[in-house]
Amino acid sequence: MRRPGATGLGAALLCCALGSATMAAPAASAPATPDFSGLWSHGPVDAFKPVPGKPAATQYRDPNPDLANFFALKIEGDWRNPNLRPWAAAVVKRHSEAAAAGHGIPTPQETCFPSGVPNIATVPAAIQFLQTADKVTILYMRDHQVRQVHLNVPHSKTLTPTWYGESVGRYEGDTLVVDTIGLNDKTPVDFFGTPHTEDIHVVERYRLINDGRNLELTVTVTDPKTFIAPWSGVMTHNRVRGKMGEEACAENNREVSVGEHYPVPVQE
């Protein structure tokens, strides 16, 4: 319960976890299951980093993007990614050109809709893993979004597409493997507006690296209607100190979104 140092966009995106609580200590005896406790976040300009030898996610048009452009939400993706089907490349181009013109097409983060998978992994705000026997619950500070990964069970036979679909998972040694299907097509996969269809299949692999200082996420995305081949990308999270903040997106209480304001979902 400590006053945040700043609530501007930069602070919200860079720090995202403000306060005084310290990290939970690593479990004393957890032989097989990696311990992801604590808070994690990553920098604001992260695209999914390419994995050598594999098709890549959409990257920045400018290989050295200006941080100021990010804060102004002028995020331009490279629609010439050879792995994009023509219709998907056209969508990325539209987003990129709109951003360059100063009127970016809003992302779910600006409009207070759920972020979807794997897009939620691109959001630079604190996340926390709650690891229990039969599931992993992932808490996202950004508009208090939540995912649950059901361990060691198969996918349901029939699924109606939803914002978060269905995630099942398992531990493979030091890695948590999360398999997600049943996603609707209302979210992009990244900040660049790269689209996907309801056929998308996302596999996330989480593991600790650098002696536990970082949490590495490797995603593999399969969606033949959108991507010519499955692509892989890496997002590296840093340990962050503090207490996960409370966000109310519709009231923009942490000033995450600046400049243009968009209509938000309402309930009559």
Add this chain to the structure above:
Amino acid sequence: MAAAIFASSAFAQASSVAGVWWAKAGAPRIAPIEGGEPPFTPAGLAAYRKNQAGLADKSVQDRTTRFCLPEGLPRSWGSAYPFEIIETPGQVTVVYEANHAFRLIDMTQPAPPMTDENREPWYNGHSYGRWEGDTLVVDAVDFNDRTFIDATGLPHSDRLRVTERIRRLSGGKQLEVVATVEDAEIFAKPWSARFVYESRPQIRLDTSYTCGEKHRDLSQAKGGGR
């Protein structure tokens, strides 16, 4: 710190309120256990009547419902949708399916004294918990004044303090939450509301809840369905 975490963790294994819980019906009106209206101060009663009239003639907006903001306490406990309590070392987390809201209850320290200098008012306040036998006792402090206590417009100030006593009943088939509300600006004395939920281990939370979209079939609340 580590010792405190392991101590609370070990104790939590003996006493647990973890699981998916669902009320048979939501509670739009939250009232004292003994019935009637809460023990208002004159200013509190005037504020409530103003809210009631305003909600009726639409001059006051229930922003919590319209924009799916965090509902605050104890209103969150009146939800018509299920919630899950998750216990991990040093923390108890409540994930409410409605608006995928969550509360992190810090089990490692008592609620710090609230001073004008250290305040960071939140919709759901800041929660600090401890076990008293088989009962999880949570002190929630430092709220903003942007929520109602219930859907009828029951007001509170930013001096609200809510103490929750959470325990299993009926051999674990039910969960009882007794929430005690203190707010000297609005209420002449503390008062308590009681909520009872059914254990629903077969239910998976649907965390895709989105404001204004059709969500779960509430007729399942009475039992039977998944």
